[in-house]
Amino acid sequence: MTTTPRPRRGRRPTMEDVARHVGVSRALVSLVFRDAPGAGPETRRRVLDAAEELGYRPHNAARMLARSRTRVLGVVMTPANPFHAELVEALYPQAEEAGYAVLLSALTRTRNPAEATEALLRNRCEALILLGPVAAPSEVAALARELPVVTVGRRYPGSGADAVHTREARGIRLAADHLVGLGHRAIAHIDGGNAAGSAERRRGYREAMRRHGLAEHVRVLPGDQTEASGAAAARTLLDAPGRDRPTAVIAGNDRCAIGFLDAATRGGLDVPGDVSLVGFDDIPAVAMAHVALTTVHQDAGGLARAAVRTAAARTEDPDMEPRDEVLEPELMVRDTTAEPRGQEARGG
Amino acid sequence: MTTTPRPRRGRRPTMEDVARHVGVSRALVSLVFRDAPGAGPETRRRVLDAAEELGYRPHNAARMLARSRTRVLGVVMTPANPFHAELVEALYPQAEEAGYAVLLSALTRTRNPAEATEALLRNRCEALILLGPVAAPSEVAALARELPVVTVGRRYPGSGADAVHTREARGIRLAADHLVGLGHRAIAHIDGGNAAGSAERRRGYREAMRRHGLAEHVRVLPGDQTEASGAAAARTLLDAPGRDRPTAVIAGNDRCAIGFLDAATRGGLDVPGDVSLVGFDDIPAVAMAHVALTTVHQDAGGLARAAVRTAAARTEDPDMEPRDEVLEPELMVRDTTAEPRGQEARGG
DNA sequence: GGGGAATACTAGAGCGCTCTAGTAGAGCGC
DNA sequence: GCGCTCTACTAGAGCGCTCTAGTATTCCCC
Incomplete structure (x- = not known):
């Protein structure tokens, strides 16, 4: 464009150069670039113009060093x-x-x-x-x-x-309430390991199950909030005999839920037909994509x-x-949760 | 743990403080922290110890300012x-x-x-x-x-x-060759708009189609490499009468492909039954998840x-x-590409 | 035992800014 | 015309490092 080609080599212009070019002090240039009061409007404009012309750009390191606060x-x-x-x-x-x-x-x-x-x-x-x-x-x-x-x-x-x-625990409780409301009782949780929020979610799961009188159905599968661990958990469930298989799963987060969905579907389980699934986070991918995951939304x-x-x-x-x-979290009900099979039959 | 609690207030220790504490010059401390030769092993250790004790940490801005190169x-x-x-x-x-x-x-x-x-x-x-x-x-x-x-x-x-x-164009060609090999002729491309690589991919698509004698089937749908544009493209195709509908789609990238997959599936189209789909990038999500997208891998x-x-x-x-x-790109053939319906019938 | 090189260290001048303390001059009331 | 305030500006001392040009000290060889 019409930009003046600037010399590629040599040292970059400093405040000193700008000051000299305008015929003012270094301090004045500093004032202008900090948007500090004390410079006249005309001078301010001239300083800015000179800076533009010379291709001046404040040196962050120098600024950081001189300032009391780095912000x-x-x-x-x-x-x-x-x-x-x-x-x-x-x-x-x-x-x-x-x-x-x-x-x-x-x-x-x-x-x-x-x-x-x-x-x-x-x-x-x-x-x-x-x-x-x-x-x-x-x-x-x-x-x-x-x-x-x-x-x-x-x-x-x-x-x-x-x-x-x-409020992670509350998010999980919302998920559990939703599932229990649909008729689920055997609800498992895929743990997030030592990932952020996992401990709270685990606790929330246990509490929610207890509150619903489902303490005997508590089942925490190991995991780590990655797709891989969700898939691993799915495989574990697939290997279990049907009556030992939970009818719903609350994953440690959305990524884990995606992995679970993947492996479960490949393994021949229908979601939500055979197993309902809830995630956590509500990342963009699960809202929009194919998955349409029921999940706990974080703001x-x-x-x-x-x-x-x-x-x-x-x-x-x-x-x-x-x-x-x-x-506060919010439950986003989408397409991966439904009544459990038995219930469905009775209901329909 | 056993870390010495350091004063939260007041200014942070500088090289000067470390130097004084050890009884050497500032320059010597600088040498040690730059791993430069010129300091004796014993002194080096004492400097490091003193720094640890005082909670000294080099000030990046000062370093940047003083150095000729910032690296x-x-x-x-x-x-x-x-x-x-x-x-x-x-x-x-x-x-x-x-x-x-x-x-x-x-x-x-x-x-x-x-x-x-x-x-x-x-x-x-x-x-x-x-x-x-x-x-x-x-x-x-x-x-x-x-x-x-x-x-x-x-x-x-x-x-x-x-x-x-x-080599974007080559990636698209690999995708096109694969689809043509499966029997597809009406292959559309969802454009990536002005996103990186899109122009090359568009060009690659046109060239590949021409090379296969499919110039008349060239169809570029507008898009921008997001899930939303993939979904929009899918809706456009769903509205089209069946014979005008391409049997395969090469998306601008994986995110676009995910969006397409979503909307197409919701709209009642089976992938790859009704339409084959290829992405670009090979992001982790498409390899592992549910989608199992056939896509062009970038290294x-x-x-x-x-x-x-x-x-x-x-x-x-x-x-x-x-x-x-x-x-060079690499085609990862997964589950979203198959022979087109008619072909399948003939083949089976 | 004197010259030379190698090693271990120091002095001090920047790097490019910010910011405090100060000055020059205009405007103004009385 | 004096002191006052206000605005517009300047001088100069850092900020915490790096790095060049040095100075001691030791070691070694002939």
């Missing part, structure tokens, strides 16, 4: 987790509104929580937001001793970290907002009472 | 895109091996390419890796004038940016490796010949 929020996320994508999506506008920049650090197969947070700490984030953390309580506590930490989707009571999460936008607000609040006041923000 | 690779990614998750996953180890740190910047509904790259440039990345960029050619060209830019999954010929991508690890290598190479030598690294 950066460190976010640890797992790219492979679709629900984290939704949270990150919502985090940006919330952070911006609160006057913070977002610094992402990914958790991958080759990058553990310690590495991910270390990178953020070296950048002097003011607070950390950990999405669905898998770190050990002692690690989280150690972090919380250094800076404000907000865990999303999991609580670390007594760690000093604030928490923002869905990603609300979680993001609460996380940013809490991080900001604790940064302002480190001695604030520990917070535990809880958002 | 940071800026990566623009879209969290909502599952294929990007795979690329990011692979990018970290590759970058580390090449001696670079990774800085992520997300593209979201509220954050456009200009904002995402601006944030990275302010951090003085040495090179930019754009995953499936959607930016305008002029924008990419402007960026490439400032620093090495590698686009992944899309080429911007003449922009000055290097490209790393799959995420290979793309990541090539992207990092190219970025590093251009950083070393800005005058290097423009690179265009091409990786």
